[in-house]
Amino acid sequence: MSIPENLGYTEEHEWVDLGGDTATVGVTKYAADSLGDVVFVQLPEVGATVEVGEACGEIESTKSVSELFAPVSGEVTEVNDAVVDSPEHVNLDPFGDGWLFRVRVTGTPELLTATEYTALIAETD
């Protein structure tokens, strides 16, 4: 399974693309495959403040409900309306069109490297 080298990861199977002080957040392909077809995504509101490790949204597949946890702290600057309208983007392109929201980051996020995340999912399987 391809895990982009340039991203940071969390134990909750989220990815973070840090560019300057803005982080783009999504779920990994591993998470998308485990969930099955995603049918509903609830994202935090633009302008909301999220705290690292706290629940900030939900992802539902036909079979399950999972909470989204903020991988970083800061203010939500943008959400992916396309994925709200068409949740299948999460399955089709989890690292691309399936991105979920952007945060103006405060503080320094602690994230797993691609290598560390690869080891984590190898343990889980």
Add this chain to the structure above:
Amino acid sequence: MSTPSPLHAVHEALGASFTDFAGWAMPLRYGSELAEHKAVRTAAGLFDLSHMGEIELTGPEAAAALDYALVGKLSAVKPGRARYTMICAESGGVLDDLVVYRLAEDRYLVVANASNAALVAAELVSRAAAFDVEVVDRSAQTALIAVQGPNSAAIVREVTGADLDALPYYAGVAATAAGHDVLLARTGYTGEDGFELYVDGALAPDVWRALSAAGEGRGLVPAGLACRDTLRLEAGMPLYGNELTAELTPFDAALGRVVKFDKGDFVGRAALERRRDADVEDKVLVGLVTTGKRAPRPGYAVLDAAGNRVGTVTSGALSPTLGHPVALAYVPAATSGPGTALSVDVRGTALPVEVVELPFYQRPA
């Protein structure tokens, strides 16, 4: 370590995702479960259900043994026909729901859920001990392949050459598929026309491949257990562990009709008679629908207009066919009428729902 199905290599070659189901590694999905669900509703799906339990009873008192062991009247089933029934504890609690085929005057096949197969086999052995009948658990060597959907008859006819017009719903006959002996039944758990083929595990890959080949050009896709659950939910069919448990009698599950008292003694009779005659407020299994995309899930509380908890959701999902959430729930009889407005506590938010008649989905006639 999960037991692999006799078709495991076939599923691996098809790129299946596997799930552990009652100790078996079974295909959960091959790609998108929504696509598989849709294929079953509009064309056909091919399922491996080899995790199900198959227990055979043979002998002059096979019918009498099953009349005693189960709540149904299996002696009244004609050879070649099948019956949906249950096995209950002395307390009346449901140990499993079953499909029983009468293969011949003196021979039956009891099909149990995978999670209960060992218990059902053990109970049948002990309950049949006083009867002249042999009980053999064939679960390990028996594969079960289902073809479900509007195109299933054309596919099964091509592979078996069987006269399907002479095979009504809930009937099963001996047939051949890919040159192998099978039990061919017109049964299923999807709400569509469909067939189930019981075959020796070693021969199952041949039968699977023959059905796959016949399905080319007919929209047949391999389908996993994920879509099987949403299909049965839309069809309003109960799932053991969700709608049925050992804590509920068939009457509690609104399935009292499967209990037949016009026969001799049977395990659970006294308790079930008391329950039938008891002056208790019946809970009713109802269908709930709502708008939006957020589905009531098993265990969520059902609330009345005043916000009081009156029931519990047992199954729920966003219906792939209907496009809105559907759920099964137990509620008091007084709030079970179609059109009744209730709500479900979805993680702290009261989601308005409406009671509807089951099934949610019925195939076009």
